[in-house]
Amino acid sequence: MAGMRSYNDGCGIAHALDVAGERWALLVVRELLFGPKRFADLRVGLPGVSANILAQRLRELEQARVLVRRTLAPPAGSRVYELTEWGRELEPVLVQLGKWGLRSAELPRDAPISVDAVMLSLRARFDARAAEGVAGVYELRFGADRFRAVVADGRFELSRGVAENPVAVIESGPRELDLVVSGDKPMSALTDSGEMTVHGDKRAAERFTALFTLD
Template sequence: MPSIDGVGSARTYGDACAAAHALDLVGERWALLVVRELLLGPKRFSDLRSGLPNAGPNRLSQRLRELEQTGIVRRRKLGPPARSWVYELTDWGRELQPVLVHLGRWGRQSPFRDLDAGISVDALMLALQGDFSAETGGGLSATYVLVFGDDRVTVRVAGGVIGITRGEPSAPDATVTTDPRTFAAVLTRRRSLEEAVHAGDITVSGDLNTVQRLLDSFPRPETAETPPA
């Protein structure tokens, strides 16, 4: 295995703790968010830039090189007709998904999070994966397509389990067309589904009640106490 110095970073905790070593590998700024953006499948560099607009191209390229050199990400060329280069997670890299899910659950309790900040489609899907509650879902069994511009994501709920994949099934129970910011606002109860539909910010094809049942399957966590001034 290459040393930390050998993958482009001279910073290391120098600690034999496995958690410290993991942070040596993915603790640099943007590294875990690159992993987040690849959880649902391969992406071109331009797609990663769209999902991480605040990461400069040079910084993003550096993180991708480091993640490649540590065996977390790999780069490959798609076959025809695309023939474009994409980045994807290795099997080891995909094992970071539950880490990100639990980190997100912890972060959602923060009293300091800016809920009006930008958010990517992949970040939203990670939130769905982490926050879904079979108990509040009430036996929900349905298939949804979430449409964000050119990006289509399928969400399937059955048997108390949620599954999320890119692509579109042949016969969904409902199709929701919106933008990430609006969907995030509805998901976090800052806007109601009814109000967003009435305002034209969300379009629902299919059963509106089934969409509301999906949203109700994500209870909001209690916010941690703000430290005294």
């Protein structure tokens, strides 16, 4: 981590901040938690960061062994960034940090939010008690991006990809889904306006979005 500022403190928290405490660094990790991405994809998820700063953060995180660069097999052949096993260990940290931030009265609810940020917020918001007795597979669609969500036995699993035989498919932008799960807008208002589309069991979709409350 040559050239990076350091707290020069033997505390593990201080060292963690040395590694991933620079501005945008943890948001880069957030954008990679659901799988590898190209540089251009990271720019989409982080519209507020310049290309130069993003490239610098990626170099620093690679040097710190938080992520690696690799080239996808043909025919794609694209260069992507991917978290290492050690980098993926930051997920519960980010979930708890997100839960803490969501409780803030100053949260900028009208600011841009990425698909991956909303997906991670679902993990932060999931209420296992509310999910007792709920079971189903759901698909969340954001343009060409797909996520498979599974609720069973009070547990919640979420991964990037197509769901097989989902009970309901929810299609919207990331902000629209965030408005529904946060309770700021009812699903019916967004489906009536055309900002959200639900395929399949609409009641199941409503039950699903009601599972994400801050305990």
